[in-house]
Amino acid sequence: MIKAELLTIGDEILYGQIVDTNAQWMSVELGNAGVKVVRKTSVGDEENEILTAFAEAEKRADIILITGGLGPTSDDITKPCLAKYFNCEMKMNDEALAEVTEFFKSRGRDLTEVNRNQALLPVCCEKVTNSMGTAPGMWFARNGKVFVSMPGVPYEMKRMMTDLVIPKIKATFTTPFIYHKVIQTIGLGESFLAEKISAWEKSLPPHWKLAYLPSLGEVKLRLTGIGNSQGDLDSEATALTEKLKDRIGQFIFGYGEAPIEVVIGNTLHERNLTLSVAESCTGGYLSHMITSVPGSSSYFLGR
């Protein structure tokens, strides 16, 4: 299976001045594209740290996705580090220069020298167009492995990833399906649940993996399968879930992400039933949860 490492570059991550939400978003997109993220790494804006991280990631992963450190200011050094790592010189990229010039022009501003330098790219990379900002992305390929450098600004990175990087990854690598099924349970703590289903869990085929995702009052079970056919995985997941129902059926309230109040609402609606509640300790919170569901007025009578 194709492996990816996500590398985030920037002191602001290490200092904790921003939360790295890019990595989470990228993981989901890569998973949907059949690429397995094997590691996430964050390093600061220091040449040695960055070059070491490049070398380590290249050993582990097939695809190395880098975000951050592409700004026009002197604390951003991802681009010179990439040029050094791939041992190639920087040259003005005419197409990138035209794009950054147009970006400024469309906003009625003149191009400054520092922004002009954003179009300077290592000659051994392919430019990846940034349709939302001034720093172009870069695609490096060597020995069957790929490094992609993208801006750290979330909306710039997301657009570049969706429109250009994911399609290019799919065109370059052969990727399998990754299938997730989430089984939502309520009323049994994580450890009690684990005891009840341990024999079932041990019997899972090797291409299926189980994870427990506990939250207040609920435990989600996430089944993850890897295969070549989405249909096969879907059938297998259904069969595995049926066996699970024999053991903990009465604690399962849904499959997916719909919260308990939505599931209850749908059930009431389907069966044409109504609900009212009497609350004391919860101080109206139960009613609040129920009425937060659009359409709840058709079944909720009040408290």
Next chain:
Amino acid sequence: MIKAELLTIGDEILYGQIVDTNAQWMSVELGNAGVKVVRKTSVGDEENEILTAFAEAEKRADIILITGGLGPTSDDITKPCLAKYFNCEMKMNDEALAEVTEFFKSRGRDLTEVNRNQALLPVCCEKVTNSMGTAPGMWFARNGKVFVSMPGVPYEMKRMMTDLVIPKIKATFTTPFIYHKVIQTIGLGESFLAEKISAWEKSLPPHWKLAYLPSLGEVKLRLTGIGNSQGDLDSEATALTEKLKDRIGQFIFGYGEAPIEVVIGNTLHERNLTLSVAESCTGGYLSHMITSVPGSSSYFLGR
């Protein structure tokens, strides 16, 4: 300077099913304690990946802070990996067993076998009490380096870190002060700002570092200094800021985190002035921003 690496363990991070907010919080706490975070790493629940990450982190950092993978279920393997890495056996820790028993008792529940096993600890570690949950933390010391394993549940980790881990780090290592000063600017893009202050930036002493944190319409400048005396750093920061004012004084609206609408409100209040606005394109958003500040009714007359 004492270096730390943050290691997050769990497939849910790599799959992007949760955002790792722990690492950001820990970075801030460590920074305040004078410890420099040099890297953040996330790996999945795979023994080889975890052991490799331990070995790499030990080479780079003095303190390795690990979160996640301590749950009672079979997908959580951080503890056996630590036992293997430090080459020591697991044994029932009586104090930990008493704590987890009490935790269940206080909630009116019996201890299950899987939870009982949470008190099994590698004999070469010191137990770190988890006052908010059932999985004890672990402190390993070897060759002047420290590994600390903590639960991934944010409120359990935060309490353990604040009450026990940070004080123990301060008692074990000698740490300097890390000083941050944020200078808030408005009205000048990042690259224009960078050109105006490039000579000032180049003249910064080596123990000071500058970062640009751009957001919509604003650019924050973050000055970070490292030293032994908080007072000295404070005076240096003031002197550096004065020189900065000579260059971009008219674009500076504040120091710290207070947003522009609060700064404007305070200025109006101090000078006993009032404000009203006429909006067209912004559709009331300007009024919304101004009135979102508590006390704004004393100076805002409406639109």
